[in-house]
Amino acid sequence: MVNREETQHFTKIDIEDDQPRPIFETIPVAPEQNKEVFVADKADKDTSSKIEVEPVIIRDETFGTPPPLSSPEDFTPLPEIEEKETNHLKVYVVLGIVFFIVVASFVFLFNTLRKKITPKQVKLVYWSLWEDKPVMDPLITAYRKDHKNITIDYIKQSPESFREKVITQTKDGRGPDLFRFHNTWVPMLHDTLSPLPKNIMTNDEFEKTFYEIVREDMKVGNAYYGIPLYIDDLVLLYNNDFFKRVGITSPPKTWDELVTYAKQLTVPSATGDPVTSGIALGTAGNIEHFTDILGWMLLQNGADLKDVSSVEGEQVLKKYREFAEAPNPIWSEKMTNNVAAFQEGKVAMIFAPSWQIANIKAANSNLDMKVAELPVLPGESEPFSIANYWVEGVTRTSKHQKEAWEFLKYLSSRQAQTKLFELQVKARGLGSVSSRVDLKDTLLQNEILAPIISQAKYLKSIPTISRTFDNGLNDQINSYLEDAVNNAQNGVSYDEAMEKAQIGISSVLEKYNIK
Known part of the structure; x- marks a missing residue:
């Protein structure tokens, strides 16, 4: 390789004009008239077939000596635009998710409050025996004053084949929500009756409310399966x-x-x-x-x-x-x-x-x-x-068991039982003895009903009752x-x-x- 320090000769060329020129160029400039250019002369032009091309440097004394070339490590990289845009996108996604959660929470809260303020509409179908609508309708109307979302369709049925009708249609999903059954029918209705929920009436409350015969007749396992409105013997x-x-x-x-x-x-x-x-x-x-x-x-x-x-x-x-x-x-x-x-x-x-x-x-x-x-x-x-009395129960297939049991609990309350007795007297001249023990003293002065009450605590049940039409x-x-x-x-x-x-x-x- 040729030693640059030994072989390079520089010839000075006067610059005709004094216009500023680039400090250096990587492309050689063609010589012009009246200009002097420093050109590197090769001392040995034929010493090697491989020729190294040296850069042509144009000097302009006006700007002094050009700075040395910088290595790539000396450059400060420009900010990456794509990275900034990606970061902004992430922020937008996070904000969108937060916004969605806030809106969804608001909608859920609104719907929850609306449901509490406006309960769902419920229709209860009530199949019964013996009592006419004029006796039951006032009790239903009174209940609906505080339960406006509840509609009760009271239907007095014929006693013939009533038990089979309840069982069959309940299995088919066409049965009632509530129905009346005889106190001796529990063994025949084990697939039809639903148990009384303890959060509506506890066993202790049930046992304190009704006569002992009711507790014996209605209890299966640790649950009760009906609420009687009266007692008879x-x-x-x-x-x-x-x-x-x-x-x-x-x-x-x-x-x-x-x-x-x-x-x-x-x-x-x-x-x-x-x-x-x-x-x-x-x-x-x-x-x-x-x-x-x-x-x-x-x-x-x-x-x-x-x-x-x-x-x-x-x-x-x-x-x-x-x-x-x-x-x-x-x-x-x-x-x-x-x-x-x-x-x-x-x-x-x-x-x-x-x-x-x-x-x-x-x-x-x-x-x-x-x-x-x-x-x-x-x-x-x-x-x-x-004992010979009828009981109100709720079907196992009812979609509104809670509402049905709550209504039956109301019918067995002191207030409703007192009103029911008055309505029965008005309709047929004689009321039934309440199933509630705490109401017995109110009827002991009635010479017709007093013997029934006196025997009520000594009742026993046996399935030899006539006119139940149970087949x-x-x-x-x-x-x-x-x-x-x-x-x-x-x-x-x-x-x-x-x-x-x-x-x-x-x-x-x-x-x-x-x-």
Whole structure:
């Protein structure tokens, strides 16, 4: 390589003009006239085939010596525009997310407050029995004053096949939200009824509010499945005019007194059949509620449906049939229906649930009818009776169970129960005994309802209740009891009649898983 210090010669060329020129250029400038240019002469032009091209430097003494070339490390990089734009985009995204969260929170809060201020509209379908709309509508209207979002469609149903209708349509999703059922139906409705939520009524509150029989009938496991609005049981109805004629001043207290009074009050015909009966007992075909009576007698005598063929069960059938057997029958299968006979003054005493009282009074307002507790066996003191009442429940498939139970709790309140009694009296002349224990003292002065209240704390339930129209537990058992009475009437022995009845009754109990 040629040594620059030794071979370079510079020739001075005068610059014609004094215009400023670049300090240095990387492209050689073509020589012009009257200009001197320093050109590097190569000392050895042919020493190597590889020629190094040296940069041409143009000097201008006006600006002095040019600064040395800088290395890339000496340059300060310019700010990167893309990085700045990316940072701005991130800020916008964050702000957008924050804005969305704020707006979403506001919308959620607004909707929550709106829901609290304006509850959702709820329609409850209520299928019931016995009570007419004029009785229930005022209670529904009063409830809706404080629950404007609740609409209650009260529908009074026919009792025939009512139980099957509730079960079938509830399974299909077309059933009611609330419905009425008999106190003996719980084993048949285990897939239909929903339990009473404890946040609406605790077990302790339930047990303090209602009679003990309700606690026994409605409890399955640790939950209750219905709220009753009233209580009813079997009572003794007697014609006080008949009693006065023979000098009887008070109703019978024991079975022995009952038999004695019945004989005194019976007026036989020349053929021996009664013209006027002392009491309607002993047959099946013309006595309403005869299965209620037999169920009560079975429990009173220490028997039950699991052993009607026992000695105690046979004794009950014998005792019942004696009232209609020769030679001196007190009652006869030739007599008219017992309730109609009582209304017409042809029988002095009948056993019936209290709801029959209003029907009898409506049929014969001049009848001097009195109500008494049931007679007890010798040695007994408590007026034991059979429970026969209806309960309000909520279906398991209802979409508004909470609202339905809250409405039923309202119906069982003191205020609503007092109003319900007034409406019943207005509609039919007689109200029902409240299911609430704390209201019993308000009705003890009512001579018609007082015996029902006195027996209420001694009630027991047994599925031999007539006129439930359930086509199930009660009706099927009652058919076997009817066979037993008719078989005995036709000469079959009491033990054989009850043994046949036991076979059928046991199959019914097994069908509904009653042990």
